[in-house]
Amino acid sequence: MSTHLQDHQDAALRALEQSAGADGLEAWRIEWLGSKGRLKGLMGDIKDVAKEDRKAFGQALNSLKGALEAAFEQRKAKGETAPSRLMDITEPSGGERAGRRHIITRTIDDMLDVFGRMGFTPVTGPELEDERHNFTALNVPEAHPAREPTDNFYLGDGRMLRSQTSTVQIRVLDHTPPPVRIVAAGRVYRPDTHDATHYSMFHQVEGLYVDRNVTIVDLKSTLLAFARAYFGSDAEVRMRPSFFPFTEPSAEVDMKMKIKGKWQWIELGGCGMVDPNVLQEVGIDPEEWTGFAFGLGVERIAMRRYGIGDIRWMFENDERFLRRF
Numbered sequence: 582m583s584t585h586l587q588d589h590q591d592a593a594l595r596a597l598e599q600s601a602g603a604d605g606l607e608a609w610r611i612e613w614l615g616s617k618g619r620l621k622g623l624m625g626d627i628k629d630v631a632k633e634d635r636k637a638f639g640q641a642l643n644s645l646k647g648a649l650e651a652a653f654e655q656r657k658a659k660g661e662t663a664p665s666r667l668m669d670i671t672e673p674s675g676g677e678r679a680g681r682r683h684i685i686t687r688t689i690d691d692m693l694d695v696f697g698r699m700g701f702t703p704v705t706g707p708e709l710e711d712e713r714h715n716f717t718a719l720n721v722p723e724a725h726p727a728r729e730p731t732d733n734f735y736l737g738d739g740r741m742l743r744s745q746t747s748t749v750q751i752r753v754l755d756h757t758p759p760p761v762r763i764v765a766a767g768r769v770y771r772p773d774t775h776d777a778t779h780y781s782m783f784h785q786v787e788g789l790y791v792d793r794n795v796t797i798v799d800l801k802s803t804l805l806a807f808a809r810a811y812f813g814s815d816a817e818v819r820m821r822p823s824f825f826p827f828t829e830p831s832a833e834v835d836m837k838m839k840i841k842g843k844w845q846w847i848e849l850g851g852c853g854m855v856d857p858n859v860l861q862e863v864g865i866d867p868e869e870w871t872g873f874a875f876g877l878g879v880e881r882i883a884m885r886r887y888g889i890g891d892i893r894w895m896f897e898n899d900e901r902f903l904r905r906f
């Protein structure tokens with residue numbers, strides 16, 4: 582082999598030895614053995630070689646190629662597990678981003694903070710529930726359509742994934758004598774085809790206040806105080822008559838908020854005065870105690886507040902989305 586080619590071989594083998602990691606190895610392969618690599622370049626030089634030397638030059642090139650390929654295969658077979666000794670651990674990293682609370686967690690924290698200032702104590706309840714807490718004690722009759730197997734995740738052993746955080750009302754009232762003022766946030770589950778506004782898991786914030794002389798005026802002023810603290814001092818609350826088995830009377834809650842400069846009524850959940858049947862079920866005398874309850878959809882609030890167009894984005898953990906907040 583000509584000394585010229587020998588120099589190339591030495592340089593290539595040295596570079597191979599120093600290449601770090603699978604990426605480094607691949608970069609070496611491309612540089613030396615690739616279709617536009619240095620070996621190809623040397624082969625092109627053959628036209629400048631005197632005719633009588635061409636055969637020898639060609640053979641030398643072939644042996645160089647064989648040597649490089651063999652060295653490459655050998656190196657590859659050894660694998661790359663240990664970090665290369667050439668890694669410079671003092672080099673600045675490429676700008677690590679700090680983790681942060683998820684947009685749902687932040688919305689819940691902010692909501693609990695507002696209700697906390699109004700005297701509501703945060704509590705939690707299990708996501709795996711039974712039908713008594715999810716339906717029966719909440720005055721939902723056996724034949725009620727909300728119990729349909731197609732609308733709930735039943736485990737088949739009497740347990741289910743809760744479909745609403747109203748379960749926590751029963752969890753608390755079963756063991757706590759009034760006055761009670763709690764707020765409960767958490768996940769709920771309903772079979773649903775996923776689209777921009779539906780997901781089979783979402784979050785609710787549930788509030789419950791039971792005391793002497795609690796009236797619907799207290800309910801409305803609590804929701805209004807929340808709306809103004811959370812959405813701004815111009816926010817409004819509207820209650821539209823509705824029906825829920827566990828409240829009487831019942832209403833849908835709308836809040837008026839400014840979205841992209843325009844005022845809009847947005848439906849955020851349900852509310853009402855705790856049905857006497859519910860109080861009786863947990864051993865509280867409805868003649869002495871009254872209460873109100875409400876349940877608000879967290880995703881709806883977060884989507885409106887932060888201009889999020891698709892509920893699925895919140896659970897896909899795409900970094901480009903997460904980084905926005």
Ligand code: DAH
Binds near residue numbers: 747
């Ligand atoms: N649990 C109801 C739902 O998921 C929302 C709700 C309505 C909660 C009225 C309440 C209430 O506490 O009083 O649709």
